Amino acid sequence: MSTPERDRAVAELREAMQRSTLYTVLLHHTTASKAGLNVTDAQCINALSLDGPQTPGRLAQLMGITTGGAITAVIDRLEKAGYVRRRRDPDDRRRVIVELVPENAARVARYFEPIARAFGEQMAGFSDAQLRTLTDYIDRSNREMPGVIERVRRMP
Numbered sequence: 001m002s003t004p005e006r007d008r009a010v011a012e013l014r015e016a017m018q019r020s021t022l023y024t025v026l027l028h029h030t031t032a033s034k035a036g037l038n039v040t041d042a043q044c045i046n047a048l049s050l051d052g053p054q055t056p057g058r059l060a061q062l063m064g065i066t067t068g069g070a071i072t073a074v075i076d077r078l079e080k081a082g083y084v085r086r087r088r089d090p091d092d093r094r095r096v097i098v099e100l101v102p103e104n105a106a107r108v109a110r111y112f113e114p115i116a117r118a119f120g121e122q123m124a125g126f127s128d129a130q131l132r133t134l135t136d137y138i139d140r141s142n143r144e145m146p147g148v149i150e151r152v153r154r155m156p
Helices: 004-034 039-051 056-063 069-080 102-123 128-154
Strands: 084-089 092-100
Touching: 004 039, 004 102, 039 056, 039 069, 039 084, 039 092, 039 102, 056 069, 056 092, 069 084, 092 102
Parallel strands: none
Antiparallel strands: 084 092
């Protein structure tokens, strides 16, 4: 049920999330730049870190870039810089799998240490129940985002 107080609370949360997204994007641009990468390349490293080895096609789909030339250029740059390596899929030798070179990917991860420390300090002030609520909200948002991104990509 909508009430003026609830509508105000939802609007405040939406604005807070919009500001959080702004800072997250700026953080990613800053960390990518410090690591000598562009944001797409850095996010490919992030995706491989979160989800493990992937095919170039899956990475391309996630990044919203073309399979073929664009993703090949990203993988080539990351491979040349030592962040990733290509290997043949043991189940289908025609397929290529892209995987992180963990010791080199750590060079990018170090730029996230300040945010990790700040995050840890913030989380220390929340109860277990509050942490579960925050995790539930973020998990729900994360499940929705691929569909939202796809809808935005299809917009004229």
